[in-house]
Amino acid sequence: MSPRAWIQAHKEALLAQLVTFLRFPSVSAQPTHRSDLHATATWLKETLQGLGFAVELLGDPPVVHAFQAGPPEAPTVLFYGHYDVQPPDPLALWESPPFEPRITAEAIYARGACDDKGQVFAHLAAWQYFKETLGRLPVSLHVVIEGEEETGSDTLYEVLAGKGTAWRSDAVIVSDTAFFSEAFPTLTVGLRGLLYTEIRVKGPARDLHSGTLGGVVANPALALAAILTALKGPDGRVRIPGFYEGIRPPLPAERAAWRELPADEAYYLSLTGAPALAGEVGFSPLERVSVRPTLDVNGLWSGYTGPGAKTIIPAEAGAKVSMRLVPGQDPERIWEAYKRFVMEVAPPGVTLTVDKLHEPAPAFETPTDSPFYRAAEEAIARAFGRKPIPLREGGSIPVLPALQQAAEGAPVILMGFGLPSDAIHSPNEHFRLRQLWGGIEAAVYWYARVGGLSVSG
Ligand code: BES
Ligand code: MN
């Protein structure tokens, strides 16, 4: 039976199963959801056992590891995904509750629908296809699904450190990225790295009356504002000394491939809803979201923010500041330069602390000359009707370098099926059903091709 016909015949059952997966509020950032992470891992364990895998749960929150042997001569593949999700906040902006999946003619709405449960599910369905139609998988398969991707992958890093070569594989397959658009399928060939920091500025020992004592102390909120504005110029360039040193420019062939994409200003205006675009001078919007590094403030707090006026000089101010890094930038070197720069530009009269909130991750690149990459090109072309364009993605999956190491340097294939309009990390996250069905089909074609099996379209 062709994958397309099989999917058609199983749509109802597959959606019901995905709904079950999405109903778990597996929010890794919030301690109250610890037991939900365990429940989700247990559901995955049982589901994978039903598909013929030997399954173990490792660490807390559990990393789900499963293995199933394929034909003796077939390659070994490692699938990676994550079952944790971002907090659903702000709840009031959801049109239906985030953990009560809603299915329309076009899409399934829920937190995690696209990032990453829906995409993990595309592979679960593909494995089910092989079990039902072939009685086995076309490859030997390690499955690794973690519950902490959104918070820094601590447990998976630990598990990987203790694994040695047990997860040696010939290729790593990941579906946790997006197409450029529905009309332009893409294969992600790179991800930006991430350096995530927090700055805390302390002034007076307590909030002060801004009248009786205003004029004798530095205001931490203003001091923090001065630091933040020093970090980036009006030309959109990051001012940290050496920040741009060593960056490898994109290859001419990469640039040529992008010219096919309608990535003009209007496209990014509609995607963002911002009144105007901004960013580093001298680069196109597509370059600015993929091959150029950035620095952004992700959170900012100080003083009184409730209704009405309160006359204080706040005792403290804080900001979360993160940088997206590109190939050639060394996260540790940039961390040191950043810290030194923040200390230098801080105005007198305050004390500060600068901390890292995650293990800094370098940018990640994938080769495009492996048979596994070509299998992904072919799989997407068959399932979505158009050859994918290779594109670097601005987001990050920081654990991938460590995972690739555990797979002994095997090529990593980033065959994601999301869309930039899916609202991941935002209210009303969804996954287009066209992408779900196409994703299952593409996954089937990929495993089949890699295992040297031919399946009819
Ligand atoms: N799946 C995303 C990364 C992503 C998003 C890749 C869109 C391609 C397109 C992943 O779950 C994620 O959100 N990563 C975080 C990093 C993490 C440490 C919080 C990110 O990029 O902000
Ligand atoms: Mn993700």
Ligand code: MN
């Ligand atoms: Mn995410």
